[in-house]
Amino acid sequence: MGVEVRVEGLTKSFGGQPVWSDVSLTLPAGEISVLLGPSGTGKSVFLKTLVGLLKPDRGAIWIEGRDLARLSERALYEVRKLFGVLFQDGALFGSMTIYDNVAFPLREHTRRSESEIRAVVHEKLEMVGLLGAERKLPGEISGGMRKRAGLARALVLDPQIILFDEPDSGLDPVRTAYLNQLIIDLNQQTGATFLIVTHDINTARTVPDNIGLIYHGHLAMFGPREMLLSSTEPVVRQFLNAQRIGPIGMAEEKDSDELRAEAEAGVELPPLPPIPLQLAPSDGRPRRAEQSPGRWCEEHDVVPPAGSFQGVRGSVWQPTEALR
Numbered sequence: 273m274g275v276e277v278r279v280e281g282l283t284k285s286f287g288g289q290p291v292w293s294d295v296s297l298t299l300p301a302g303e304i305s306v307l308l309g310p311s312g313t314g315k316s317v318f319l320k321t322l323v324g325l326l327k328p329d330r331g332a333i334w335i336e337g338r339d340l341a342r343l344s345e346r347a348l349y350e351v352r353k354l355f356g357v358l359f360q361d362g363a364l365f366g367s368m369t370i371y372d373n374v375a376f377p378l379r380e381h382t383r384r385s386e387s388e389i390r391a392v393v394h395e396k397l398e399m400v401g402l403l404g405a406e407r408k409l410p411g412e413i414s415g416g417m418r419k420r421a422g423l424a425r426a427l428v429l430d431p432q433i434i435l436f437d438e439p440d441s442g443l444d445p446v447r448t449a450y451l452n453q454l455i456i457d458l459n460q461q462t463g464a465t466f467l468i469v470t471h472d473i474n475t476a477r478t479v480p481d482n483i484g485l486i487y488h489g490h491l492a493m494f495g496p497r498e499m500l501l502s503s504t505e506p507v508v509r510q511f512l513n514a515q516r517i518g519p520i521g522m523a524e525e526k527d528s529d530e531l532r533a534e535a536e537a538g539v540e541l542p543p544l545p546p547i548p549l550q551l552a553p554s555d556g557r558p559r560r561a562e563q564s565p566g567r568w569c570e571e572h573d574v575v576p577p578a579g580s581f582q583g584v585r586g587s588v589w590q591p592t593e594a595l596r
C-alpha cells in the first residue's frame with residue numbers, strides 16, 4: 273500500500289528568484305493525483321524537490337514521520353527507495369538493452385542474484401506490456417515503448433510513491449489512452465501513491481482522484497477531482513477550457529491592462545466542460561479510492577457543469593496489442 277506525502281509551506285527559488293512559494297498539499301496514500309500548470313511554473317522542480325534531488329528553501333515534506341527536507345544525504349538515499357520516477361523521456365541509458373536498463377536499479381541497490389533479477393525484470397516488463405522487447409536498445413523502439421520501459425524501471429524496487437513527469441508528452445492520442453489505462457491498472461495492482469505532471473487536459477479530467485494547479489508561483493488549488501473540475505476560478509476555467517481569455521498569458525501572467533481590455537471587449541470564458549467519468553481499471557473492480565460520480569459536488573452543494581457524469585466507463589487494455 274502506498275504512503276501519504278504531506279507537503280507543508282514548501283518554497284523553492286533559484287538565485288533568489290522563487291519558482292513557487294508556500295506550497296502545501298497532501299497526496300493521499302494509494303490515490304492518483306495530477307499536477308497541472310502553465311509551462312515554466314515549476315512542476316518538474318516540484319517533483320525533483322519531492323524526491324530529494326533539489327533542496328527546498330523552506331518547508332517540510334513529511335513521509336512516514338520523516339521530513340525529507342531535513343534528512344542527511346545518507347538518510348535521503350534510503351528514503352529515495354520509496355520512490356519510483358518516470359522522467360519525461362524515459363531517461364534510459366542509450367547503450368544498454370531494455371533488459372539491462374530495467375535491471376539497473378536492482379543491480380545498483382540490491383544484492384539479488386541474476387536469476388532473481390531476471391524474474392523481477394520479466395514481471396515488470398509484463399506489467400507494462402513489453403515482454404519480448406528485452407534485447408532491443410532504446411533507440412530501436414518507439415517513444416511510447418520507451419516510456420513503458422522507463423515505467424518498468426521505475427517499478428523494479430516496488431516503490432510506494434510513483435512520480436510521472438509528463439508521461440503523455442510526445443505521444444499520439446491513442447498511445448496516451450493506452451498509457452492512461454496502464455497507469456490506472458498499475459495503481460490498482462500496486463496500491464502506490466501516484467503523482468502525475470501533465471499538460472493533457474483529458475488525462476487530468478479522467479485519470480486522477482485529486483488535481484492541483486500551480487499558477488503564478490503558488491498552488492492555486494489542490495483537492496478532489498470534482499472540486500477542481502467544477503471550480504469557477506477564472507484561472508481554472510481558462511486552463512480546463514484551453515482558452516487565451518483569462519489570467520494566464522503567453523509569458524505566464526497577464527497584466528491588469530490586458531485583463532481590463534478583455535473585460536471591456538466583453539469577451540468571456542466559456543462555461544466549464546462537463547465532468548467526465550473517471551477511467552476504470554481493466555480488472556472490472558472499482559478503483560481503490562472510488563467515489564460515486566457527483567458525490568463531492570453533492571456533499572458540497574456544488575452544481576456540476578451541465579452534462580457531467582455521463583457516458584461509459586473505462587476500456588479494456590490489452591498489453592500485446594499496445595506493443596504493435
Ligand SMILES: Nc1ncnc2c1ncn2[C@@H]1O[C@H](COP(=O)(O)OP(=O)(O)OP(=O)(O)O)[C@@H](O)[C@H]1O
Nearest residue numbers: 286287291309310311312313314315316317318471
Ligand atoms: N537547476 C535549476 N537551476 C536554475 N533554474 C532552474 C533549475 N531547474 C529549473 N529551473 C527553472 O525553474 C523554472 C521552472 O522549471 P520547470 O521545468 O520545473 O517548469 P515546468 O512547470 O515543469 O515546465 P514545463 O511544463 O514546460 O515542463 C524555469 O524557469 C526553469 O528555468
